[in-house]
Amino acid sequence: MMQPYFYSVSEFIAMGEHGVFVWSCWAITIGMMLVFILYSRRQRQALIKQLTIQQARQAQRGAKTPNPATKQSS
Numbered sequence: 001m002m003q004p005y006f007y008s009v010s011e012f013i014a015m016g017e018h019g020v021f022v023w024s025c026w027a028i029t030i031g032m033m034l035v036f037i038l039y040s041r042r043q044r045q046a047l048i049k050q051l052t053i054q055q056a057r058q059a060q061r062g063a064k065t066p067n068p069a070t071k072q073s074s
Helices: 009-014 019-064
Strands: none
Touching (some): 009 019
């Protein structure tokens, strides 16, 4: 017959007096993952905004200066 390692929830949380270390490691890991996800999303949004602005500037430059290669000579 198999014996459970922890007999109660409080024993599980205490983790044999290593609970503070175990749960703080879990909290740090999950916290860092959330920070990484939020940082990545903001960086992506900033990049999309930057590329949109860059495309608009290039479109404005293209409209202002005629391209000599497209002119037809008579």
